[in-house]
Amino acid sequence: MRNWLYDLLKRLIRAGFFCYFREIRMEGIAGIPASKPVMLLLNHQNALLDPLLYAAYARARRPYFLTRSDVFKNPLLRSFFRGLRMLPIYRLRDGRETLQRNQEVFALCAELFSRGEHVLLFPEANHNLRRQVRPLSKGFTRILEHALARDPGLDLYLVPAGLNYEQADRFPDRVAFYFGKPFALKEYLGGEGNILMATALKDRVFEELTHLTTHIPPGEDYSRWIGELERQGVDFLNPAAVNQILQGAPGPKLPRRTRHPFWGRAWDLVFRGLNAPFWLPWALWIKPKVWEPEFMGTFRFLYALLAYPVWLFLLFAVLATLGGPGTASPAVILLVLHNLAYVKWRG
Known part of the structure; x- marks a missing residue:
């Protein structure tokens, strides 16, 4: 069992x-x-x-x-x-x-x-x-x-x-x-x-x-190093290269990740608007009650794991009532594909 x-x-x-x-x-x-x-x-x-x-x-x-x-x-x-x-x-x-x-x-x-x-x-x-x-x-x-x-x-x-x-x-x-x-x-x-x-x-x-x-030694100025690493746009998923920088060794040149602040923020607004009934309970009631920043990701993920399927089901039910399953199904599928694209490609 x-x-x-x-x-x-x-x-x-x-x-x-x-x-x-x-x-x-x-x-x-x-x-x-x-x-x-x-x-x-x-x-x-x-x-x-x-x-x-x-x-x-x-x-x-x-x-x-x-x-x-x-x-x-x-x-x-x-x-x-x-x-x-x-x-x-x-x-x-x-x-x-x-x-x-x-x-x-x-x-x-x-x-x-x-x-x-x-x-x-x-x-x-x-x-x-x-x-x-x-x-x-x-x-x-x-x-x-x-x-x-x-x-x-x-x-x-x-x-x-x-x-x-x-x-x-x-x-x-x-x-x-x-x-x-x-x-x-x-x-x-x-x-x-x-x-x-x-x-x-x-x-x-x-x-x-x-x-x-990534390991910033205890004797170092942690805030200064974090600021410098972020300024350089390092990839924190490559700890060997980041640690070379921390040790002062000539590490490989790390390409900056391309960021487009305006379009990124615009996409954030679209994502939140399309998923408002799902996103607002998290932002207004649950997120403020998370007592440690280390638990933020855990509670966000568990909330999404439980609440997201409920949100899609309710959306399908409402759209099916208003326009029939032929309208509801494509709309829900498009929303799922949009949300997945946001997760995978939002810079």
């Missing part, structure tokens, strides 16, 4: 992402081992969109995800998240008494690895839209220690991956995942009893993440 629900949600969400994002890239995803247990380690920017994107495009196996526990408090979303194999992880801000529950989660992850499953988590242990890899927490190494205690011979692989959004809080947007080369956990076992060399492992994952996504 759960596999059926997962596959249904995956197809639905993937179709939604196709209509929501201008471009989605998954570079190196084919290299993730299908026959081995895998821990995927990603930088975290855009709240629940980050795991949902991987869930929609995963190839090797159906992954499990460690997700902040507070999102499970909403009963309407709880079943949805569990259907996508999301597991709650508890933080100090959730209450010191809740931290003990993480032992159950760690034990469950160890069991999943013993079955050859894939688990995705965000080692920064928080999300932020800043183009910067933050210090990694010890949580993922503790999970690995639990897994090794259960099975000292565990043949597990780790895959760091960098998430890159063009402009994560805006619509429509572009996104690129860059998956690093898998490496074996056994490379970081040493001493008597094959003890996990946690610090060395954290350092490697951090270093790889800084190459797989």
